[in-house]
Each structure stands twice: as C-alpha cells, then as structure tokens.
Amino acid sequence: MSLAQRFTQFANATAHATGRPLTFVTCCAVVVIWAACGPVFGFSDTWQLVINTGTTIITFLMVFLIQNTQNRDSAAIQVKLDELLRSHRPASNDFIGVEHLTEDELEELRTRCEEQAKVVRREHAKKKKSGR
Numbered sequence: 001m002s003l004a005q006r007f008t009q010f011a012n013a014t015a016h017a018t019g020r021p022l023t024f025v026t027c028c029a030v031v032v033i034w035a036a037c038g039p040v041f042g043f044s045d046t047w048q049l050v051i052n053t054g055t056t057i058i059t060f061l062m063v064f065l066i067q068n069t070q071n072r073d074s075a076a077i078q079v080k081l082d083e084l085l086r087s088h089r090p091a092s093n094d095f096i097g098v099e100h101l102t103e104d105e106l107e108e109l110r111t112r113c114e115e116q117a118k119v120v121r122r123e124h125a126k127k128k129k130s131g132r
Contacts, residue, residue: 007068008068008072011065011068011069012069014065015065015066015069018062031051034047034050034051074099078099082096082097
C-alpha cells in the first residue's frame with residue numbers, strides 16, 4: 001500500500017472519529033478536568049501551558065487533515081459533475097474543468113450563465129402569456 005493510500009485511510013478514519021459526538025464530549029471533559037486542576041496547580045503558567053500547547057498541536061494537525069479531506073471531497077464532486085455533463089447530450093461540455101479557472105474568470109462565467117437564465121425565463125414567461 002502506498003504512502004498516499006495509507007494517509008488517505010488515516011485521514012478518513014481520523015475525520016470520522018473526530019466528527020463523532022463522543023469525541024466532542026471527551027474533549028469537553030478534558031477541558032473541565034483541566035479547569036478543575038487549576039486550583040491544585042495554583043493556576044500556574046505551566047498549568048496554562050498544558051492546555052495551550054495541547055490545543056495548538058491538535059489544531060495544527062487537524063487543519064491538514066481537514067484540508068486533505070475537503071480537497072478529496074471537492075475533487076470527487078467535480079469528477080461526478082463532469083461525468084454528468086459529459087454523459088448528458090443537451091449539456092455543454094464547456095463547463096468541464098471550470099474549477100481550474102481564476103476567480104475573475106469564474107465570476108465572468110457565472111454572470112454569463114445568470115444572464116442566459118434570465119433570457120430563458122423571459123422567453124418562458126412570454127410563451128405562458130401567449131398560451132403556448
């Protein structure tokens with residue numbers, strides 16, 4: 001098994017585990033236990049450093065796992081949408097791969113699509129009025 005496959009499995013398992021209610025409750029319990037230990041340790045700098053360091057490390061690592069999961073989900077959705085466009089005869093293949101355009105190019109494309117939709121709506125409204 002390749003490193004990429006192992007990382008994908010790890011990222012999926014971690015994302016699944018961290019998204020569960022029990023994980024959230026466990027994290028809340030850790031914070032409550034940490035807070036309860038404050039008086040015992042005199043609310044010292046070390047006591048504060050424990051929670052700060054722990055949460056910083058976990059947050060740092062989770063950012064990469066979340067980004068990896070979102071990237072794969074987005075890519076999978078794009079592939080599925082591209083396949084739907086490709087397989088549907090009346091659809092335009094011009095939209096396949098638009099996720100690689102710049103923000104300005106996407107905005108221009110969105111504006112053109114909205115204008116085309118308005119034209120179609122107006123034509124549809126005219127047909128309804130004329131009784132067709």
